[in-house]
Amino acid sequence: MPINVQVKRTIEIAHDCQGTYDLVKDVKQSGECMSSVEEVVPLGDGKFEFILREQGLDGVKSMTFKGRYIAQYQFEPNVISWTSIGGNMSSSGRYEFEPTEKGVKIHAQLSNQLPISVPAIFRIPAELVVKHELLKTVVDMLKKVTLGDQQFQNTKADGEVSL
Numbered sequence: 485m486p487i488n489v490q491v492k493r494t495i496e497i498a499h500d501c502q503g504t505y506d507l508v509k510d511v512k513q514s515g516e517c518m519s520s521v522e523e524v525v526p527l528g529d530g531k532f533e534f535i536l537r538e539q540g541l542d543g544v545k546s547m548t549f550k551g552r553y554i555a556q557y558q559f560e561p562n563v564i565s566w567t568s569i570g571g572n573m574s575s576s577g578r579y580e581f582e583p584t585e586k587g588v589k590i591h592a593q594l595s596n597q598l599p600i601s602v603p604a605i606f607r608i609p610a611e612l613v614v615k616h617e618l619l620k621t622v623v624d625m626l627k628k629v630t631l632g633d634q635q636f637q638n639t640k641a642d643g644e645v646s647l
Contacts, residue, residue, distance in 0.1 A: 487598045487607075489614045493622055495590045501562070501583035504590070508564060508579060508625070511557060517628035518621045530557045531569070539617065549573075549600050573598050592622045 497504070508514045511532050515524035525533040536551035553571030557564065565578040574597040582589040596618060 487600050487611055487614055488595070489597075489611060489618055490595045491592070491615065491618045491622075493592045493594075493619070495592065495622065495626065496584065496586065496588070497590070497626060498587040501581050501588035504588050504626075505562060505564070505581045508581075509559060514625050517625045519624045520617045520621060527554065530559070531555070532557065533571075534575070536573075539613065549598060551598065590622075590626065594618050594622070 512524045512526055515521050515532065515534060520536050520539065521534055522537045523535045525535070527533055531554055533554045534552065538548050538550045551571070551573040553568045553573050553575050555566040555575060556569050557566045562581045563578065565576075567576040568574040575595070577592065577594040580591040582591065596614060598614060
């Protein structure tokens with residue numbers, strides 16, 4: 485049974501809305517700013533291959549996973565979305581950018597499905613590792629693509645997580 489993790493987050497940063505959208509829209513650059521991503525390969529026509537760093541549960545070498553997926557991206561005004569079209573895992577999501585008086589709110593929805601066979605005793609820790617990486621992904625990427633903005637220290641994040 486695969487591990488399914490879904491995350492919804494709203495993040496507010498003191499950064500220009502259009503500027504933030506443009507930085508995230510550079511999928512290769514923003515993807516490589518994510519801590520779990522080793523490499524992003526542009527394939528043309530809005531398709532990108534993501535090669536992830538090997539992940540696993542601490543101390544359980546037999547439960548490591550090296551993810552790879554191809555995502556088809558869609559770009560609309562103030563919305564970036566993607567869905568998997570190939571690979572050994574599935575990832576889909578959506579970033580919606582909303583201008584605010586203080587900068588921009590990013591409404592993020594992410595969903596990953598990993599085809600990892602996990603014994604019942606390790607299922608919850610494995611899901612927590614995946615959830616942690618997904619949650620970290622959005623904030624890591626935004627911190628790095630908006631690196632010049634000292635205001636990022638005041639970032640607010642809220643949302644829900646479901647396993």
